[in-house]
Amino acid sequence: MKTYDHIIRFALLIIVVIVGFCIVRTYMVPESFGNHGSYTYAYYRADSKIEQAARTVVYQGTEHCTACHAPQAADLAEGTHAALDCESCHGSFKAHNNNTPDRMAISDPIDTCMVCHEGLNARPSEFPQISSFAAHVTDLEETLQPDMNCATCHDPHMPM
Amino acid sequence: MKHDRREFIKKAGWTFIGSGLYINLFTLDKALAGSTCTGIRNLYAFIVNTETCIGCGKCVEACRVENNVPPENYRTWVERYTILQDGSVEVDSPHGGEKGFEPVPFKKTSIQKSFFVPKLCNHCKEPNCVQVCPVGATYVTDDGFVLIDEKRCIGCSYCMMACPYSARFMNPVTHTADKCTWCYHRIRQGKTTACVEVCPVGARLFGRVDDPDGPIAKLLKAKRLQVLKPETGNEPMVLYVGLDKEVC
Numbered sequence: 001m002k003t004y005d006h007i008i009r010f011a012l013l014i015i016v017v018i019v020g021f022c023i024v025r026t027y028m029v030p031e032s033f034g035n036h037g038s039y040t041y042a043y044y045r046a047d048s049k050i051e052q053a054a055r056t057v058v059y060q061g062t063e064h065c066t067a068c069h070a071p072q073a074a075d076l077a078e079g080t081h082a083a084l085d086c087e088s089c090h091g092s093f094k095a096h097n098n099n100t101p102d103r104m105a106i107s108d109p110i111d112t113c114m115v116c117h118e119g120l121n122a123r124p125s126e127f128p129q130i131s132s133f134a135a136h137v138t139d140l141e142e143t144l145q146p147d148m149n150c151a152t153c154h155d156p157h158m159p160m
Numbered sequence: 161m162k163h164d165r166r167e168f169i170k171k172a173g174w175t176f177i178g179s180g181l182y183i184n185l186f187t188l189d190k191a192l193a194g195s196t197c198t199g200i201r202n203l204y205a206f207i208v209n210t211e212t213c214i215g216c217g218k219c220v221e222a223c224r225v226e227n228n229v230p231p232e233n234y235r236t237w238v239e240r241y242t243i244l245q246d247g248s249v250e251v252d253s254p255h256g257g258e259k260g261f262e263p264v265p266f267k268k269t270s271i272q273k274s275f276f277v278p279k280l281c282n283h284c285k286e287p288n289c290v291q292v293c294p295v296g297a298t299y300v301t302d303d304g305f306v307l308i309d310e311k312r313c314i315g316c317s318y319c320m321m322a323c324p325y326s327a328r329f330m331n332p333v334t335h336t337a338d339k340c341t342w343c344y345h346r347i348r349q350g351k352t353t354a355c356v357e358v359c360p361v362g363a364r365l366f367g368r369v370d371d372p373d374g375p376i377a378k379l380l381k382a383k384r385l386q387v388l389k390p391e392t393g394n395e396p397m398v399l400y401v402g403l404d405k406e407v408c
Contacts (some may be wrong), residue, residue: 020289036199036299037302038199041290042199042301043296043299044296044298045296045311045312046307048299048312049307053309053343053345053349055345057226057346057351059351059354059357059358061351083360083362087358092219092225092226108263115218116260118261120263121243122263122288123214123276
């Protein structure tokens with residue numbers, strides 16, 4: 001008399017393992033995870049795109065600033081700094097919250113300009129550059145005053 | 161039950177023919193279609209003009225603030241190449257160029273030429289980094305952005321090793337791989353990338369390749385463009401104007 005008990009027990013064990021795996025997998029794998037066009041390049045969780053697209057924008061752009069600062073924006077559009085964005089020099093709009101507009105003011109009126117206009121070999125030769133602030137002032141035969149900065153002669157919004 | 165050799169060979173033959181037909185009719189066409197048609201279209205490109213870049217580092221700063229990049233890690237950075245008269249090449253990028261550059265300690269006469277090369281993730285057509293990810297945490301969107309799902313990333317850093325451009329880094333805060341997203345959130349919300357927005361000389365341009373009035377289509381027509389390390393076969397979508405042979 002043959003008995004199949006051991007085979008049945010084994011089959012049940014296999015079924016339990018498979019069902020267990022399926023249950024665990026259902027909870028572990030996110031719903032939107034899978035192939036979205038290519039196993040090589042597009043096997044991912046689609047919700048990740050939605051989450052990333054919803055992140056807050058920090059830099060707001062010149063148009064946003066123009067709403068309140070129209071005169072400055074008009075000056076900027078006329079001069080040689082027309083290609084600049086407000087936030088290029090003033091930093092991100094993020095600092096403008098809690099009614100503290102001073103936080104966007106330029107703290108060092110020489111260094112702010114020298115970041116771009118200090119003479120470097122690697123800069124394109126046609127780009128306006130000066131070797132140092134003091135040398136620039138004396139080159140123009142002006143007397144260097146202690147309280148002088150770039151804004152003494154140039155309007156930063158329309159420098160030339 | 162009798163088993164003879166003739167019967168076995170007959171059955172094996174039928175099985176072989178049957179499985180061959182099955183593969184041909186039902187699976188091979190799908191497999192082939194899958195390998196050529198991925199559904200991904202590389203609709204966007206980024207153009208960097210090394211001839212106009214002044215190395216002010218505004219892009220690096222804007223990227224950090226916009227994307228909350230931890231200090232001393234860079235999603236974009238600016239390198240300065242100084243090629244000397246004797247042919248030697250000096251490359252420096254202090255703090256990724258974020259605080260600007262100091263003059264180089266060489267005599268002006270000993271310098272043959274010098275220029276800045278801003279770098280960022282190339283959002284390649286065939287990205288090695290995506291191919292090697294074992295958990296599907298990095299991927300190409302259907303319009304060509306290469307992104308990272310930080311919730312799935314296990315921080316194994318295979319992608320960092322696979323990227324020939326060293327565009328990826330391990331984020332010390334999240335302990336996941338991190339890199340430039342081409343400001344995916346800004347593009348989806350109708351703005352351009354933060355680095356493009358703040359660049360004072362227009363050395364960075366971003367837009368759709370198929371927009372005839374956009375900046376990219378115009379430069380694609382007007383300029384001869386090069387990519388970094390074309391030999392790696394990644395097919396970058398960041399294109400460079402005025403790239404020197406010394407740049408790698």
